[in-house]
Amino acid sequence: MSSDSAAIECLALEKKLGHKFKDPRILVQALSHRSVGSPNNERLEYLGDSVLGCVIAEFLYHQFPKLPEGDLTKMRAALVRQKTLSILARDLNFPAHLIMGSGEVKSGGYNRDSILSDAFEAVVGALYLDGGMSAVKNVLGKLYKDLLKTIKPAELEDSKTLLQETLQKQELSLPVYQVIAQSGKAHSLTFTVSCKVPGIESVFIATGNSRKKAEKSAAALAVEALNK
Incomplete structure (x- = not known):
């Protein structure tokens, strides 16, 4: 997708996220895979990874006041892993919004879990820069609402699987x-x-x-x- 058409598509994504970006360019950058050159979303992904982990940790801390650190750590890992993020990205129709080089498009990169999860983290980074932590919590609170309601420590995958991921x-x-x-x-x-x-x-x-x-x-x- 070209950057011009992506800017139009971003309007639809803003509605799904529930956040109006002051600077839409940062959202376009968050959706730009490195195959398009520079600027791309790699730095935003780096930032979003840390912000996402912090916010999910806080959500779990308040929701499960009696759980020990070990269980909270496993739950956070399950909620921020590649598989979970790629599912959330598909729910937001990220494949239609990603900006990629022709080679990645032909190889189906727009539907690859690793690329979708990286883009999700980059969008979290963009949210943080555009609206601060309150904007991130507002958006993630809605996106993770059902997952936070249903997640239970006893149902988590074993720690060897989590370590591998x-x-x-x-x-x-x-x-x-x-x-x-x-x-x-x-x-x-x-x-x-x-x-x-x-x-x-x-x-x-x-x-x-x-x-x-x-x-x-x-x-x-x-x-x-x-x-x-």
């Missing part, structure tokens, strides 16, 4: 798990497992009464550290 989002290598100790009798073994992410100095260690449980606990520690 977190690493992929940050373009880091997949984790390596290793049993470093085993104790107890055959019917009541305790496993100590390490979780090492290539390129990161920290090693995350946890125990459990099965290897699988120990790996999940170690992965949860890694997710918490990476999100911080």
Whole structure:
């Protein structure tokens, strides 16, 4: 899509977001993939990623006053992961609004989860610059209303899955798990497992009464550290 037609399409997107941009150009930039050259949405994506995480963390903090940090961290990770953001982006009809180079258009980039989720974060960054944190909370409060109503800690995907998605989002290598100790009798073994992410100095260690449980606990520690 050309930038001129995108500016017209942005009017429709503003209505869906419920925010009238003082400077519509920043919304156009948020929807501009790097394949169009510069300016594009990469810097806005960087900003929006942090703002999104902060706002969702606050929403969860107030909605679940008795939940411990670990559960809140898992819930936040589920709400800001690529899959969730791409679904929200499609609900807002982002594929029709994205500005992309011809190569990306031909390859179907406008419907790729990674590109849609990046654009969603970039739009959050644009909202923050245009209207401040109040504008972001207002828009995200509406977009996440149903998700926040239905999300439950017990129904979240396991921490190993969340760690893998977190690493992929940050373009880091997949984790390596290793049993470093085993104790107890055959019917009541305790496993100590390490979780090492290539390129990161920290090693995350946890125990459990099965290897699988120990790996999940170690992965949860890694997710918490990476999100911080």
